[in-house]
Amino acid sequence: MRHHDLVVIGAGSGNAVVDDSFADLDVAVVEERWFGGTCLNSGCIPSKMLAYTARVARTVREAGRYDVDAELGAVHWRQMRDRVFGRLDAERDSGRRGRAQEDSVTVYEGRARFVGPRSLRIEGERGAVDISAGQIVVAVGGRPLVPGPVAESGLPYETSDTVMRIDAPPRRLAILGGGYIAAELAEVFAGTGSHVTVVEKEERLLGPQDETVAERFTELVRSRYDLRLGRELTAVDGEPGALRLTLDDGTTVEADMLLVAVGRVPNSDRLNLEAAGVATHDDGRVVVDRYQRTTAEGVFALGDVCSPVPLKHVANREAKVVAHNLRHPDDLIAADHDLVPAAVFTEPQIASVGATEQDCRDRGLDYVVGMAGYGDVAYGWAMEDTTGFCKVLAEPGSGRLIGAHLMGAEASTLIQPLLLAATLGIDATTLAESPYWIHPALTEVVENALLDLDL
Numbered sequence: 460m461r462h463h464d465l466v467v468i469g470a471g472s473g474n475a476v477v478d479d480s481f482a483d484l485d486v487a488v489v490e491e492r493w494f495g496g497t498c499l500n501s502g503c504i505p506s507k508m509l510a511y512t513a514r515v516a517r518t519v520r521e522a523g524r525y526d527v528d529a530e531l532g533a534v535h536w537r538q539m540r541d542r543v544f545g546r547l548d549a550e551r552d553s554g555r556r557g558r559a560q561e562d563s564v565t566v567y568e569g570r571a572r573f574v575g576p577r578s579l580r581i582e583g584e585r586g587a588v589d590i591s592a593g594q595i596v597v598a599v600g601g602r603p604l605v606p607g608p609v610a611e612s613g614l615p616y617e618t619s620d621t622v623m624r625i626d627a628p629p630r631r632l633a634i635l636g637g638g639y640i641a642a643e644l645a646e647v648f649a650g651t652g653s654h655v656t657v658v659e660k661e662e663r664l665l666g667p668q669d670e671t672v673a674e675r676f677t678e679l680v681r682s683r684y685d686l687r688l689g690r691e692l693t694a695v696d697g698e699p700g701a702l703r704l705t706l707d708d709g710t711t712v713e714a715d716m717l718l719v720a721v722g723r724v725p726n727s728d729r730l731n732l733e734a735a736g737v738a739t740h741d742d743g744r745v746v747v748d749r750y751q752r753t754t755a756e757g758v759f760a761l762g763d764v765c766s767p768v769p770l771k772h773v774a775n776r777e778a779k780v781v782a783h784n785l786r787h788p789d790d791l792i793a794a795d796h797d798l799v800p801a802a803v804f805t806e807p808q809i810a811s812v813g814a815t816e817q818d819c820r821d822r823g824l825d826y827v828v829g830m831a832g833y834g835d836v837a838y839g840w841a842m843e844d845t846t847g848f849c850k851v852l853a854e855p856g857s858g859r860l861i862g863a864h865l866m867g868a869e870a871s872t873l874i875q876p877l878l879l880a881a882t883l884g885i886d887a888t889t890l891a892e893s894p895y896w897i898h899p900a901l902t903e904v905v906e907n908a909l910l911d912l913d914l
């Protein structure tokens with residue numbers, strides 16, 4: 460059995476662990492499907508590249524608001540898809556080639572599972588191979604959850620793993636779930652002309668967002684999509700290309716294609732973790748301490764397989780923590796999940812950090828709210844914006860920022876000063892009054908929300 464100093468299972472964020480500082484070690488990277496993982500191949504990056512095209516198309520459609528006479532001819536799905544994946548597949552292949560060419564790294568293509576403490580069997584197209592390791596990093600990510608009525612129907616369905624690579628957009632797309640993926644991909648497919656129906660079991664889309672954001676976003680897209688809120692799917696029937704979804708109130712949805720987007724599950728169940736002594740939470744996430752160590756000696760984990768916040772910037776941060784801790788067992792650093800920002804790349808964008816207003820109420824926190832509209836600042840006038848807003852939550856007296864939530868153009872960028880202040884302990888008054896805020900930039904909406912706080 461070949462022995463390596465270090466084995467990384469999963470070449471998504473796990474691949475980033477192995478930098479030049481490991482060149483003196485015998486390292487192996489095991490990947491069963493695609494280098495670059497979810498983010499590069501079926502997640503963050505392709506969805507944003509497609510969403511950007513949808514945004515360009517929307518700009519043309521809405522050009523009349525700015526007295527510009529423009530007409531949208533067509534969105535060429537196939538060209539767009541090939542442009543996006545032509546670039547990303549090349550990145551994936553060059554990432555894989557680069558790794559395989561490194562003298563100190565062995566790349567195994569296949570699915571790994573534990574056969575004992577720090578011992579693995581890798582099964583791939585060329586058969587099975589057993590290896591052992593001094594240290595192991597589990598970075599196997601997660602996969603889309605597929606609910607019973609869909610799986611049991613035997614009828615075709617898409618997930619985020621497949622839907623962005625299809626040959627042609629459907630005329631009628633039904634999306635099960637109203638979270639991140641549904642919100643972003645509804646925009647993409649509606650932008651290409653699909654009629655989109657969203658079936659969500661809660662009463663609002665993007666339910667975990669701050670209540671003002673979730674409410675206003677749901678109202679905003681009500682005219683774009685057929686929303687079936689507070690509804691669960693009970694059955695799928697019909698035939699491929701002509702599906703009928705039956706909901707729990709007896710109503711039906713006719714669709715050519717079904718996209719399932721009801722959350723993701725960690726891939727821990729495929730690793731035979733009992734053999735390694737690696738414990739999991741009830742939801743399948745691998746148990747890690749603040750140093751990303753699992754319950755088994757010499758085994759670390761990072762990313763969606765263990766993280767409380769399954770986002771790429773979190774997986775990247777955890778990869779840095781693991782890389783350090785593998786090399787410095789006597790000087791461990793901790794991963795910090797306190798103030799993790801997130802953005803939804805819809806039209807309009809949504810961005811958030813820290814507590815929501817409903818969190819503050821539930822936790823009995825003393826808080827004040829500052830609100831400002833894009834329509835109240837000069838750049839918002841230029842944009843003819845009537846819906847965008849910034850909402851900040853702060854502790855009365857101290858002005859400590861507890862949470863910030865934006866919905867509107869470039870929200871994913873505008874959140875950054877608020878995130879910096881919250882992370883670095885800069886209070887709301889200092890943030891509003893110390894730095895200059897460029898006039899008439901959109902950042903004035905953040906300044907105004909801070910000034911609106913009654914501290």
Ligand SMILES: Cc1cc2nc3c(=O)[nH]c(=O)nc-3n(C[C@H](O)[C@H](O)[C@H](O)COP(=O)(O)OP(=O)(O)OC[C@H]3O[C@@H](n4cnc5c(N)ncnc54)[C@H](O)[C@@H]3O)c2cc1C
Nearest residue numbers: 469471472491496497502503571599600762763769770771
């Ligand atoms: C549609 C979509 C859009 C997203 N958009 C964003 C976004 O805009 N911003 C953001 O922050 N996050 C986004 N995310 C989440 C983000 O993609 C994930 O948080 C991130 O990619 C997780 O990285 P990871 O390394 O933990 O897992 P992955 O990237 O999934 O990597 C795990 C790798 O392990 C491999 N693997 C699994 N099991 C085995 C095994 N047994 N043996 C060998 N290899 C194995 C897999 O093939 C995969 O390559 C999005 C996700 C989706 C699905």
Ligand SMILES: NC(=O)c1ccc[n+]([C@@H]2O[C@H](COP(=O)([O-])OP(=O)(O)OC[C@H]3O[C@@H](n4cnc5c(N)ncnc54)[C@H](O)[C@@H]3O)[C@@H](O)[C@H]2O)c1
Nearest residue numbers: 636637638639640641658659660720721722723769802803
């Ligand atoms: N911009 C981003 O950062 C981004 C984009 C896409 C995905 N992601 C990541 O991927 C993860 C998965 O995304 P997602 O959209 O699949 O999950 P999600 O958790 O964001 O949303 C799932 C939604 O499906 C609903 N739901 C669950 N079961 C249902 C059922 N049976 N019928 C109807 N509705 C049901 C839930 O109430 C929820 O609103 C996200 O949690 C996020 O971590 C991030």
